[in-house]
Amino acid sequence: MREISYAEAVAEALSEAMENDPRVCLLGSYFFGLSPRRVLMDELKEKFGPSRIQDTPISEIGIAGIGTGAAMAGLRPIVDIATASFIFQAWPQVVNEAANAFYMSGGQTRVPVIFHILHGLRGGGAAQHSHSPQAMLWNAPGLQIMLPTSPADAKGLLRTAIHSDNPTVFVDHSLLFEVKGPVPDGDYRVPFGQGDVKRVGSDVTLVATSYMVQRSLQVAAKLSAEGIQVEVVDPRTLVPLDKETILASVAKTGRVVVVDECHRSCGVAAEISAIIAEEGFSSLKKPIKRVTRADVPVPFSRVLENAIAPTEDKIEAAVRSLVS
Amino acid sequence: MLPNLPRDEIKDIFRRCLLIRRFEESLIGLHREGGSFGHFHVYIGEEVTGAVAMRMLQPDDKAFTTHRNHGHLLARGADPGRLLAEIMGKATGYNKGKGGTLHALPGELGFLQTSAVVGGVIPLAAGAAYASKQMKKDFVSICLFGDGALEEGAAPETFNIAALWSLPVIFLCENNSLGLGERKSSDYSGSTNAARHLNELVTPYGIPSRVIDGTDAAAVHQAMSEALNRARAGKGPAFIEAQTYRWAGSKPLWPDLLTGITDLTMAWDKGKIPQEHRQWHEKQDPVLRISREILEAGHLSREQILELDSEVRSEIGKGVLFAKESPLPDPQSAFENIFA
Numbered sequence: 261m262r263e264i265s266y267a268e269a270v271a272e273a274l275s276e277a278m279e280n281d282p283r284v285c286l287l288g289s290y291f292f293g294l295s296p297r298r299v300l301m302d303e304l305k306e307k308f309g310p311s312r313i314q315d316t317p318i319s320e321i322g323i324a325g326i327g328t329g330a331a332m333a334g335l336r337p338i339v340d341i342a343t344a345s346f347i348f349q350a351w352p353q354v355v356n357e358a359a360n361a362f363y364m365s366g367g368q369t370r371v372p373v374i375f376h377i378l379h380g381l382r383g384g385g386a387a388q389h390s391h392s393p394q395a396m397l398w399n400a401p402g403l404q405i406m407l408p409t410s411p412a413d414a415k416g417l418l419r420t421a422i423h424s425d426n427p428t429v430f431v432d433h434s435l436l437f438e439v440k441g442p443v444p445d446g447d448y449r450v451p452f453g454q455g456d457v458k459r460v461g462s463d464v465t466l467v468a469t470s471y472m473v474q475r476s477l478q479v480a481a482k483l484s485a486e487g488i489q490v491e492v493v494d495p496r497t498l499v500p501l502d503k504e505t506i507l508a509s510v511a512k513t514g515r516v517v518v519v520d521e522c523h524r525s526c527g528v529a530a531e532i533s534a535i536i537a538e539e540g541f542s543s544l545k546k547p548i549k550r551v552t553r554a555d556v557p558v559p560f561s562r563v564l565e566n567a568i569a570p571t572e573d574k575i576e577a578a579v580r581s582l583v584s
Numbered sequence: 585m586l587p588n589l590p591r592d593e594i595k596d597i598f599r600r601c602l603l604i605r606r607f608e609e610s611l612i613g614l615h616r617e618g619g620s621f622g623h624f625h626v627y628i629g630e631e632v633t634g635a636v637a638m639r640m641l642q643p644d645d646k647a648f649t650t651h652r653n654h655g656h657l658l659a660r661g662a663d664p665g666r667l668l669a670e671i672m673g674k675a676t677g678y679n680k681g682k683g684g685t686l687h688a689l690p691g692e693l694g695f696l697q698t699s700a701v702v703g704g705v706i707p708l709a710a711g712a713a714y715a716s717k718q719m720k721k722d723f724v725s726i727c728l729f730g731d732g733a734l735e736e737g738a739a740p741e742t743f744n745i746a747a748l749w750s751l752p753v754i755f756l757c758e759n760n761s762l763g764l765g766e767r768k769s770s771d772y773s774g775s776t777n778a779a780r781h782l783n784e785l786v787t788p789y790g791i792p793s794r795v796i797d798g799t800d801a802a803a804v805h806q807a808m809s810e811a812l813n814r815a816r817a818g819k820g821p822a823f824i825e826a827q828t829y830r831w832a833g834s835k836p837l838w839p840d841l842l843t844g845i846t847d848l849t850m851a852w853d854k855g856k857i858p859q860e861h862r863q864w865h866e867k868q869d870p871v872l873r874i875s876r877e878i879l880e881a882g883h884l885s886r887e888q889i890l891e892l893d894s895e896v897r898s899e900i901g902k903g904v905l906f907a908k909e910s911p912l913p914d915p916q917s918a919f920e921n922i923f924a
Contacts, residue, residue, distance in 0.1 A: 282719070283718075283719065285718060311718070314749075316745070317741070317744055317745060317748065319741035319744065319745060321707065321737060321738045321741055322707050322710075322738065322741030322742050322744070322745050323707075323741075323745070324707070325704075325706070325707020325708050325710070325711060325738060325742065326707050326708075326710050326711035326714050326742070326745060327711060328707070328708055328711055329648070329696070329697070329707060329708030329709060329710060329711020329712045329713075329714070329715070329725075330711040330712065330714045330715040330718070331711070331715075332646075332696040332697060332708065332711070332712060332715075333646050333696060333711065333712035333715035333716065333723075333725070334715055334719060335714070335715040335718055335719060337711075352701055352704060352738070353704070353707060353708075353738075356699075356701050356704065357697065357699060357701070357704055357708060361697055362921060362922075362923065362924055363682060363921050363922055364679065364682055364683045364687045364689075365679055365682070365683060365687065365689045365691060365697070365698075366677070366678065366679030366680035366681070366682045366683060366689075366921060367680070367920070367921035367924070368678075368679070368689055368691030369689065369691060369696055369697060370924050401922060402922060402923070404923070424924075425924035426923045426924050
């Protein structure tokens with residue numbers, strides 16, 4: 261199987277979707293942020309032109325609403341919010357219009373829109389450009405949430421989202437762009453609600469999301485050399501959530517660390533920990549551990565950012581505390 | 585004034601006005617009887633705007649409305665019984681009881697979202713217009729909202745984009761704040777906008793606008809014709825401010841029939857107009873106004889007006905019965921329709 265980067269896989273999925281379906285279009289074109297991979301978006305713009313990839317004014321609530329209304333009327337827009345922190349400007353349209361429309365209309369209005377956000381600590385983002393709003397989004401019923409971590413998952417999940425009749429938030433991370441991996445040919449899709457065991461182990465379960473999966477794999481590889489076998493579980497989507505895969509791994513190992521980039525309180529790790537406590541308590545040999553971003557606004561200086569971040573060191577320490 | 589339309593069309597506009605008025609009056613009556621359907625907003629005083637504007641839309645056109653939606657829905661052909669059932673939270677309602685008065689949505693009539701978030705539908709309506717343009721379709725999108733929506737940030741963002749991209753969207757602002765003087769603590773406020781003229785808010789974006797008397801059927805028809813022609817010709821958005829007086833009964837937080845059940849004979853018998861709310865009955869009530877105009881034009885006689893009203897009241901009566909007798913939804917259905 262050919263190996264490509266995560267960013268290339270995302271660009272391929274976008275390109276193929278726009279080729280196959282004239283209803284698919286992009287509102288906003290900072291999919292790859294300001295990273296060197298932004299050339300991939302330049303290529304797409306060259307290929308499809310401004311009628312399919314529309315640059316927009318700096319108007320998040322306007323663009324999110326226009327994407328949502330367009331989806332209600334039959335288009336399949338991908339709204340690129342780019343930096344996740346900016347989705348707060350679009351909040352009323354995302355959580356109060358798009359998320360509610362199908363339910364409150366009694367199943368009449370379908371909203372096949374995708375909101376793309378780049379979340380997380382990326383080095384120097386400081387307080388206003390580093391949010392991980394996925395837990396807040398998870399608290400708004402009606403939104404599907406996907407967080408791919410590998411090139412194959414990115415392409416397969418994005419395809420599923422594009423074909424879905426529901427609003428989906430594509431929670432993306434710029435530190436994933438250069439991750440390389442095998443990507444199958446053909447029109448494969450990764451279904452929502454199907455987690456993936458990214459590494460098999462028997463001693464400790466690491467449940468991680470988004471870029472934290474990559475970090476957890478590094479820790480798992482390191483500890484393996486010492487004879488500590490860590491299993492890394494990647495839910496891939498939060499809504500719907502594959503509880504079975506998480507609980508099955510916990511049942512096997514009896515020890516679990518949940519790693520996530522949201523702030524600690526009411527974060528993604530908090531919810532996953534609660535599910536394990538409610539439904540997998542009898543398998544636990546030790547208390548659940550969480551490694552998250554601290555409940556602190558994100559500071560600029562790298563040493564300060566690291567101090568509040570879910571780093572590899574902190575993940576490793578949490579795993580060791582469960583097997584000592 | 586009446587628009588220059590054949591008698592049958594004028595009669596149809598009038599019928600829709602009556603349908604809305606009698607529906608809202610029945611609703612307020614049901615509420616007073618103890619019907620618990622949460623906070624609701626009525627369209628009394630704005631009937632002519634909705635009745636004229638909505639019937640000018642083509643079946644494919646998309647519409648977006650707000651918490652004050654009953655008139656828009658009925659004017660476009662919603663069934664009074666199913667609408668009332670929705671307002672009463674019944675299983676037979678348009679939204680199967682999940683929306684209520686705030687979100688009532690007859691999807692089959694081209695309504696895509698009824699949002700009770702002030703200003704919420706403004707970008708959505710522009711989005712439907714964007715879809716029309718992208719998919720090279722002929723439908724236009726109409727956004728119905730009140731003057732308060734212009735105080736929300738979503739409005740100027742949308743005006744900018746709609747103008748930049750020449751979107752086929754009509755912004756129909758129903759300014760029902762006329763006649764609001766001093767605000768009492770139990771009243772809704774009127775417009776709280778630094779702009780002296782609301783239509784000027786779209787002028788910097790190059791969006792053409794009209795300010796009209798929303799109780800003047802000819803003015804509504806004229807403004808809507810211009811806006812629809814412009815949108816269908818691909819020339820972009822238009823803004824209409826339809827001004828109406830705030831009906832006394834919707835000044836308190838809960839609608840109340842302060843002006844009584846509308847007596848259409850007041851249209852020709854001044855002796856019947858009471859001293860209280862005299863201005864309303866003589867000048868501001870759009871239903872009485874259009875009744876007078878129809879009489880003067882000779883489209884209908886007094887007897888024919890009363891006969892039509894009687895038909896409408898009978899239709900509403902059937903709707904009330906349907907809604908009352910309809911079952912409540914199965915509690916388990918609360919867990920359905922979260923995702924498509």
